[in-house]
Amino acid sequence: MAASKKPVLYTYFRSSCSWRVRIALALKGIAYDQSPVNLMKDGGQQLTSEFQTVNPMQQVPALKIDGIILSQSLAIIEYLEETRPNPRLLPEDPKKRAQVRMIAEHIASGIQPLQNLSVLQQMGEKKLEWAQQCISHGFKALEQILKETAGRYCIGNEVTVADLCLVPQVYNAERFKVDLTAYPTICRINKALLELEEFRISHPSCQPDTPSELRA
């Protein structure tokens, strides 16, 4: 039966959206297989007609699970949360859930897409400056919000979907050499999260498709 097979994650080691889903799968203890899609090789393996039948959006991550294929990282995570609720990644209180989703969406719609490959390719020489500017602008707002909502993690002391978005975005910020000294709350939470095994084993530096020269 298709639904009883192990889920398959279509993923790329360095894709921050793929990393969000890898963390969710790890936290929920869901065993899965990886099917790597190299976004750089052959002009981008996500553009092949073969992959387009998996995900017409031609993006990773995509997750084959329960007989269907889902894409879009937050939609995948919400599905996992509804079908595998333990441990929970959204608080019980609706106002707190809204705060979690607000931070997740701020990163997933307000920061990450602006520094994505397709936009950067249009920016030519201004590429690095543009990425830094988008991330800094988003982090400035995020820092202010986290001062109200954070405990040990983004919202209080439990790991939530917001944290799954935060850590991969800080990783991108570091790749683009963003000066993070103005964001002490973001840095503190990122550090605390990276101490958790589920964040470490899903890290871009140790995936099956991580090139040997980038391995931790």
Place this chain on the structure above:
Amino acid sequence: MAASKKPVLYTYFRSSCSWRVRIALALKGIAYDQSPVNLMKDGGQQLTSEFQTVNPMQQVPALKIDGIILSQSLAIIEYLEETRPNPRLLPEDPKKRAQVRMIAEHIASGIQPLQNLSVLQQMGEKKLEWAQQCISHGFKALEQILKETAGRYCIGNEVTVADLCLVPQVYNAERFKVDLTAYPTICRINKALLELEEFRISHPSCQPDTPSELRA
């Protein structure tokens, strides 16, 4: 008591993300006041320190409701869905809910941010061409997905969060003069939705802050 007051929506008539929330409020029959924020006037009223205390992300929409202020359109809509569940904007079946969220996120993270003001300002002369390219690329995938999921609307025959994202994005496509002939399913659903009163009364052409020359 703060929680019993009428909600206040910080909005801009032409913001597609604000329109998503206006549709949700209309469908759920929630009476609210509008506080218009003019994104063009005075270099952008969303950038004032006064508005920053409302929303540190310096964006519309933001919704003051139940004693808190929420931002990010999909997070706001999920909150409304959890606290005011009737009529529902997400199906009961988890797989269908996932499809709804996948389409909503495809638009909210995969299309809209790429054709947003801040990116377009960087594109100079290529502005219109870039916006058309982003929307066309996103609509090509969306058309293919909708062929699988659509009934009268995006997912079957009930209005869902996906539809709340679709109509404002088609409006943006028309503003940027995107050729829509290759997307018959998108166009058909958009037309069916615009026949509903809740989509019409929340339309950018008839808001309190719509300039007289743009009124329908």
